[in-house]
Amino acid sequence: MNRADSYCGAHDGPRWLRGGGRPILMYHKFGQPRPRSRLRALYVTPTLLRDQLRGLLRAGLRASSPAELREHEAAFSVTIDDACESALLRALPVLLELQVQATLYVVAGRLGGTNDWEVAVGEPRERLMDEAQVRAWLASGQRIGSHTLTHPRLTALDDAAVREELQASRLALEDRFQQPVTELCYPFGAHDERIRHLTREAGYTSAVTVEPGTVQATSDPLRLPRLLARHRWPGPAALFSRLVQLFSRRP
Numbered sequence: 001m002n003r004a005d006s007y008c009g010a011h012d013g014p015r016w017l018r019g020g021g022r023p024i025l026m027y028h029k030f031g032q033p034r035p036r037s038r039l040r041a042l043y044v045t046p047t048l049l050r051d052q053l054r055g056l057l058r059a060g061l062r063a064s065s066p067a068e069l070r071e072h073e074a075a076f077s078v079t080i081d082d083a084c085e086s087a088l089l090r091a092l093p094v095l096l097e098l099q100v101q102a103t104l105y106v107v108a109g110r111l112g113g114t115n116d117w118e119v120a121v122g123e124p125r126e127r128l129m130d131e132a133q134v135r136a137w138l139a140s141g142q143r144i145g146s147h148t149l150t151h152p153r154l155t156a157l158d159d160a161a162v163r164e165e166l167q168a169s170r171l172a173l174e175d176r177f178q179q180p181v182t183e184l185c186y187p188f189g190a191h192d193e194r195i196r197h198l199t200r201e202a203g204y205t206s207a208v209t210v211e212p213g214t215v216q217a218t219s220d221p222l223r224l225p226r227l228l229a230r231h232r233w234p235g236p237a238a239l240f241s242r243l244v245q246l247f248s249r250r251p
């Protein structure tokens, strides 16, 4: 059995992989966990990112956008929430080295700002990418999607406010970066039938959640599950057999 077989083979692979499930990996911040952070699982070092992506590539999977994932066999997606500066400084070199395209979900009203929504609950302040940095991200061949205007819990807002968060963020990003923006990430993973309806109405064709799971051909494109890429990761040989356990719990 070669290395790829040991990832994908019927004996070693988890059920979701054998059943055609395609993972969307969810990343946030890159580097060592900050000492005061209670959300340490949201930090991944560049070395670990490289190991995780190499494991998937060596297993014969290829990187695809979340929107296209339903149509591809043996594919995975890389998504990065919030557009922290560390995504540009620490993750992008790895993505370029491995020729993997990722989707960066940008909080359109917070370019060059900070992660206020996490600071409010006691997390360390992180710098978010500014306009020039997002341009550099795009110029290197990576994708962006919307993470709304201000990162609110959409389910707590009335329809008018949700429309503003969804539509104004998409238009602002399209206007500023001169390209279509059709991918959305729900802040805090908060969505329901009303929010998905408004998401479709706002012109998005894919939206990711934090519900653990993998994408199937039949998945709702506006309710795509993801797997949290944690800062701890098993050795490559145990990659897939540990994925489900590792990813099935939120921090």
Ligand SMILES: [Zn+2]
Pocket (backbone or CB within 6 Å): 081, 082, 147, 151, 187, 188
């Ligand atoms: Zn977020």
